[in-house]
Amino acid sequence: MADVGWFTTAIVTLSRLVSFPAFQVRPVHGLEVLSRTEAA
Amino acid sequence: MNTPPVNAPSASHRPDHFTRAGEPRLAPLTEHEPTSRHREALVEESRARTPYFALPVRDPDALQARTRADFDIFHNTDDGLPRAERELASTAVSRFNGRVFRGSVHARLAARPATRREDVDRLLAEGVGTDTGHLRWNAVVRAAVALSATPVEFDAEHVAEPRSLGATDADIVDIVDSAAFFTWANRLILSLGEPVHPHTLRASRAGQEGDR
Numbered sequence: 001m002a003d004v005g006w007f008t009t010a011i012v013t014l015s016r017l018v019s020f021p022a023f024q025v026r027p028v029h030g031l032e033v034l035s036r037t038e039a040a
Numbered sequence: 041m042n043t044p045p046v047n048a049p050s051a052s053h054r055p056d057h058f059t060r061a062g063e064p065r066l067a068p069l070t071e072h073e074p075t076s077r078h079r080e081a082l083v084e085e086s087r088a089r090t091p092y093f094a095l096p097v098r099d100p101d102a103l104q105a106r107t108r109a110d111f112d113i114f115h116n117t118d119d120g121l122p123r124a125e126r127e128l129a130s131t132a133v134s135r136f137n138g139r140v141f142r143g144s145v146h147a148r149l150a151a152r153p154a155t156r157r158e159d160v161d162r163l164l165a166e167g168v169g170t171d172t173g174h175l176r177w178n179a180v181v182r183a184a185v186a187l188s189a190t191p192v193e194f195d196a197e198h199v200a201e202p203r204s205l206g207a208t209d210a211d212i213v214d215i216v217d218s219a220a221f222f223t224w225a226n227r228l229i230l231s232l233g234e235p236v237h238p239h240t241l242r243a244s245r246a247g248q249e250g251d252r
Contacts, residue, residue: 008066009098015231016102022190023224029192030216034209037199 066095066232080104095232113217121180121207121214124156128177129184129218131160136168136185137226176205183212184219 001011081100096103114130117123159172168185172178183198199212207215 002066011066012096012098012232013102015228016096016099016106019224019228019231022227023220026187026192026194026220026223027216030187030194030220031213033194033196034199034212034216037196039203 082107096228109221113214113221120210121218125177125180125211126214126218128160128180129215130222131163132168132181132184133188133219133222134226135164136188137223137230176202176207179205179207180215183215187216187219188223 001014002008006014078097078100081097081104096106114123114126117126121129156174156177159174159177162170163172163181168181172181179202183194183202186192186198187194194216202212202215
């Protein structure tokens with residue numbers, strides 16, 4: 001990316017943007033499973 | 041579906057064992073570049089000294105939001121899991137994702153009290169399938185790794201197992217949040233930096249807090 005003119009800060013922002021959904025989907029998934037799993 | 045982790049280690053230059061080492065691939069801000077906005081985003085001033093914050097602070101708004109989530113998930117221990125078990129979830133996730141440096145930092149925190157150190161070392165050395173010697177720890181590791189997998193494998197059994205060992209819903213929420221946060225952290229840092237062999241690391245960097 002740097003070779004084609006991206007600034008370092010923009011690469012950092014893009015990395016943040018594309019890595020964030022890796023977090024986002026997991027609490028949603030985990031809480032959904034927890035909410036539908038009855039206590040024994 | 042048997043999809044390998046998106047960020048699975050593959051480069052031949054990676055170390056073959058888990059150590060406390062790593063260095064950014066892109067240039068961090070130098071000490072003269074950060075503005076007051078950058079410093080505010082770090083929340084804790086000491087973080088400005090680590091290369092792994094000096095790089096992401098290039099985007100201070102994103103870093104500040106993330107740092108607040110970090111502190112809420114790991115430092116707010118009024119309810120839910122003890123800190124050590126949150127760090128254990130992070131250690132397992134980092135080991136699973138091949139995140140060398142972070143795995144070691146969390147291992148150190150999870151190994152308090154120090155009687156658990158050997159168990160944590162074994163987790164790092166042998167991988168997330170190892171028996172930690174503690175049923176509850178094994179349940180935390182299994183649940184955290186299942187949540188970190190791509191696609192996500194966390195299911196009812198990962199709620200039932202810690203519950204059967206006394207975990208409350210608040211405890212399980214903490215496993216979920218800790219594992220989710222470090223899946224994110226691992227992915228971000230694996231894209232911005234690369235693990236390196238310890239002997240290539242400047243001594244001044246050793247022992248710093250890391251990439252959280």
